[in-house]
Amino acid sequence: MQTHFTEEDLKKPHIREADRVLRSCVHCGFCNATCPTYQLLGDERDGPRGRIYLMKEMLESPEDDTQVTEETRLHLDRCLTCRNCETTCPSGVEYHKLLDIGRAEIERRVPRRPADRALRYGLRKALVEPGRFKALLKLGQTFRPLVPGALRDKMPPTPVDAGTRPEGRRHARQMLILEGCVQPGLSPNTNAATARVLDRLGIGLTPAPEAGCCGAIDFHLNAQDDGRARIRANIDAWWPHVEAGCEAIVQTASGCGAFVKEYGEMLADDPDYAHKAERISALARDLVEVLRDEDLATLEVKERRRLAFHCPCTLQHAQKLGGAVDQVLGRLGFALTPVQDAHLCCGSAGTYSITQPELATQLRDNKLDNLEAGNPEVIVTANIGCQTHLAGANRTPVRHWIEIVDEALT
Structure with a gap:
């Protein structure tokens, strides 16, 4: 695509990118053929190609261009950032990087209305601090009838038991685990089950309680400086363990994993953190990357349920790990039902299901229809956002896949 940036424009790092x-x-x-929003809406501006043109025109236009309006932002907001288009693209266009630039620019040029700003600020403050989120979740569960429907559907009706974690330090092999921000409240058993399964494989999980939210929520709600601050804080929390020889940093939420793997790119221009960020990204592993390299026969799975696996976009399109969980579950003897259009987003997409509820609900229901077509006993996934979004329909039970593996062990 031909561009028309001036020499002065190209002196700016974000314009060069x-x-x-x-x-x-x-x-x-x-x-466009694999874009979920284009398939629903049929509007060129709600597909990747149209959004690319919108961002190109905005970035090339003068500051006072009246063509850059709230309508431009609407089409950018409707993007799920699922990165399906990147998997499809024959030219390797890094669309998500352009989208981050375009969203930051439209935010600067066309300020949001107060109600919209308040919603996004509230989401950031409520979700990114695990302690605060747990307190708000408990309050919501206590006064559940008063909670707005879109949020109520995402809350487990009662507190979830995490179970016990083994003492990880007794193993020679040590890994860190990113606890996450909302997962400890919504599905605390996910990380506990991970610790138990890895313990069986001779891998211990070293706690690093100072590490918090990966930074993705802030970053994708256009508070990018705050997101980078969280990245630096996590690096500081993990670095002593990295220097001590930690083998890997495990993520059980694929959205976090995709983001941590890009720490190196996000802080590439930071002289104090560039090297450390690159090292952290190199150590980042989705849980399935750890298990697929182990001798799974030692796990002795006794109970095998019929499952449908929903592969999150952040696992298959961002981390390029499509099929990896299916293979691990297959090696363990689980029966997996076929899923039509498995490449399409479920509509969760971080906070998208709250900021764009109508589109998110359509995508969720379409996804559930495909997942349930093979009559699974349980739907499993690899990301807390997908898990709570799909479970909110109150249809087939939805769990993290590692919980099902853990429950099947004797």
């Missing part, structure tokens, strides 16, 4: 991404696009339109 946008120019690089834009020039890799040949506007073929293959991306």
Whole structure:
């Protein structure tokens, strides 16, 4: 794609990056064929190619261009950032990087209305601090009838028991685990089950309680400086363990994993953190990457349920690990039902299901129809956002896949 940035424009790092991404696009339109929002709405501006043109025009236009309006932002807001288009693209366009730039620019040029700003600020403050989120969740469960429907559907009706964790330090092999921000409240058993399964494989999990939210929520709600601050705080929390020889940093939420693996790129221009961030990204492992390299026969699975696996977008399109969980579950003897259109997003997409509830609900219901077609006993997934979003429909039970593995062990 031809661009028309001035020499002065190209002195700005974000414009140089946008120019690089834009020039890799040949506007073929293959991306629209797999874009969930384009399939629902049929509007070119709600597909990747149309959004790329909108961002190109905005970035090339003068500051006072009246063509850059709230309507431009609407089409950017409707993007799920599922990155399905990147998997489809024959030219390797890094669409998500351009989208981050475009969203930051439209935020600066066209300020949001107070109610919209308040919602996004509230989401950031409520979700990113685990202690605060747990307190708010408990309050919501106590006064459940008073909670708005979109939020009520995402809350487990009662507190979830995490079970016990083994003492990880007794193993020679040690890994860190990112506890997450909302997962400890919504599904605390996920990380506990992970610790128990890894313990069986001779791997201990070293606690690093100073590490918090990965930074993705702030970053994708256009508080990018706050997101980078959380990245630096996590690096500081993990670094002593890295220097001590920690083998890997495990993520059980694929959304966090995709983000941590990009720490190196996000802090590449930070002289104090660039090297450390690159090292952290190199150590980041989704849980399935750990298990697939182990001798799973030692786990002795006794109970095998019929499952449908929903592969989160952050696992298959961002981390390029599509099929990895299916293979691990297959090696353990679980029966997996086929899922049509498994590449499509379920509509969770971080906070998208709250900021764009109508589209998110349509995508969720379509996804559940495909997941339930094979009559599974349980739907399993690898990301807390997908898990709570799908479970909110109150249809087939939805769990993290490691919990099912843990329960099947004797």
